[in-house]
Amino acid sequence: MTDTADTPDRTDGIELLKPLGVETTPIPGFLRIDLTVHGDNRGWFKENWQREKMTALGLPDFGPVQNNISFNDEVGVTRGIHAEPWDKFVSVATGRVFGAWVDLREGPSFGTVYTTEIDPSVAVFVPKGVGNAYQTLEPNTAYTYLVNDHWSPDAQYTFLNLADETVAVPWPIPLEQAIQSDKDRAHPRLADVVPFAATDATADGRRVLVTGCKGQLGRELMKQLPAAGFSPTGVDLPEVDISDADAMAAWDWSAYDIIINAAAWTNVDGAETPEGRPLSWRANATGPANLAREAARHDLTLVHISSEYTFDGTLEPHTEDESPSPLGVYGQSKAGGDAAVEATPKHYLVRTSWVVGDGKNFAKTMASLAARGIAPKVVDDQTGRLTFTTDLAAGIIHLLCTGAEYGTYNLSGEGPVVSWCDVAKRVYELVGHRADEVTPVSTAEYYAGQEGIAPRPLRSALDLSKIEATGFTPGDSMERLDAYVPTIEL
Missing domain, CATH: 2.60.120.10 (Jelly Rolls)
Incomplete structure (x- = not known):
């Protein structure tokens, strides 16, 4: 029974x-x-x-x-x-x-x-x-x-x-x-059988689409990603336009596991013009929104680069949970793109500032002025830290490799908070000129009488405690500057 x-x-x-x-x-x-x-x-x-x-x-x-x-x-x-x-x-x-x-x-x-x-x-x-x-x-x-x-x-x-x-x-x-x-x-x-390409979170050979691969950060990512075990594919304008929603919807996303969006309109003053305003919004808001939509649809990880220009610069340092308060069109368009990216389940929004890398940058401009015997006026009331693309790319790769919690991370150089004038004086010294050849002026004085100038946040320093808690500490930005300037070729 x-x-x-x-x-x-x-x-x-x-x-x-x-x-x-x-x-x-x-x-x-x-x-x-x-x-x-x-x-x-x-x-x-x-x-x-x-x-x-x-x-x-x-x-x-x-x-x-x-x-x-x-x-x-x-x-x-x-x-x-x-x-x-x-x-x-x-x-x-x-x-x-x-x-x-x-x-x-x-x-x-x-x-x-x-x-x-x-x-x-x-x-x-x-x-x-x-x-x-x-x-x-x-x-x-x-x-x-x-x-x-x-x-x-x-x-x-x-x-x-x-x-x-x-x-x-x-x-x-x-x-x-x-x-x-x-x-x-x-x-x-x-x-x-030819094995299916690995996509596990800890496996080598993860497939990454890098948009904006011709920019300063894009070039550095294309250098560092293979060494970290990733398989990157770089795209940029005019071949690929991330602001084209139809093109992004038709893209073969099965070939990728991660998108790193290093594409952006960075002409801050140009964004204030009738011609530049829509271009800034297309690159900085519409494009990221299209990528965010496809990342969510295809279960991809999206890494997007933001800027301290999304803030008005009244607080310092800026934390990850500070509400956006952009002053100009560039910052407004970046904030729009950030909002779209934050709605994607698997995202890293990496906010940075004062980027220096392979390409046109402030340090190279100052070295060029010194070489031509020009004594510039440089603003001394805008403060922050430089971010070298070597640190920025390495920090992004760190987040991906460690499987850090998704969300927003500030990432700039470490070290003292300085002004643009401080940076300029240091560059002049490093190329054999006197620091006093650089004259400090206020932002108001520098732009007096000029039209079409975008407002700048006066305080740009970022709080780095969140990313440092994941085990990544960027280099001292002024020490990075000391090592970088002697390598500049004019």
Whole structure:
């Protein structure tokens, strides 16, 4: 006689009322999910996908955009092994399958196998690059899956033969008796499979799209990213215009894991002109908004560079939670782009100031003036710290490599807060001139009588405690200046 007190209720072979749960498996990132099924004499009901509950248990918030159903008439229908460039949430609406998955991503887990039976009370989360296959165990089986990208003929697919001897999937129904397609029979063995490109958060070779690659920061990123194990692709105007929404929507985002937006309109005074105003907004607000939309849609990490010009300069130092208060069009357009980026789930908004790198910059301008025997007037009431692109790029890479919490981070050089006049005097000394050749003036005096001049924040120093708490400390900006100026070629 059976004691039914400890026997779970079942209907049509489905276990009822088991608690919702998520289990890890030998394949990294691949999860098995127990679903709660409610049943009575009329049938059953389940929440097949419940975002809030499942993410609370550790399921990735993977952002599904499409639901597909494969209906199978007979027992023994066998499909796979297919690895696609998107994540999948797999379950069955009716029937039962034997599921088999093989990790086809490059890395130490390549070739790892996991199998389980799926009925309406079981689901699995399949990360992109993991080969997926199943065999029906009941007639009239409806196999259903959510995916977080749309099918594309240009996407990268990886396949493995169902009969591969190395992974040796224990099919309940021998493959010679199963129903297969000719295409599946022709897939390669494991030894001939080209692994799916790694996208794990700690794996080398992560694919990065760098916009604005011709700028000071863009050039430095293209130098540092490969050394840190990333695979960067650089784009810039006129070939790629991030403010073109249609072009960004049509872009093949499956080729990337991370976007670093180093593109910007930085002509502060030009932004105040009728011609420059819309260009500034296109580059600094519309473009980042387009990237933010696509990053959210395709589950990409977006890194965006902001500026201290989003503040009016009345506070010092500026913290990450300071409310925007831009004075001019440039700062307003940057604040608009920041707002769009902050709505993206996976973002790093990196705010910086006074950038110096490979290209036109203040230090190089001062060295050029000294070489030509010019004694300039330089403002002494605008204060902050220089940011060398070597530190800026390294800090961005640090955030990505350490998996720091998403959000806003200030990132400039460390060291003393100085004025533009202090920097100019130091450059003059470093090139063999006298510091007193530089005359200090106020901002009001410097721009007196000039039209079309953008307002500048007087205090630009950033509080660096948040990024330093992650383990990254930038170099002293004035020591960086001392090392940089002797390398300037005029």
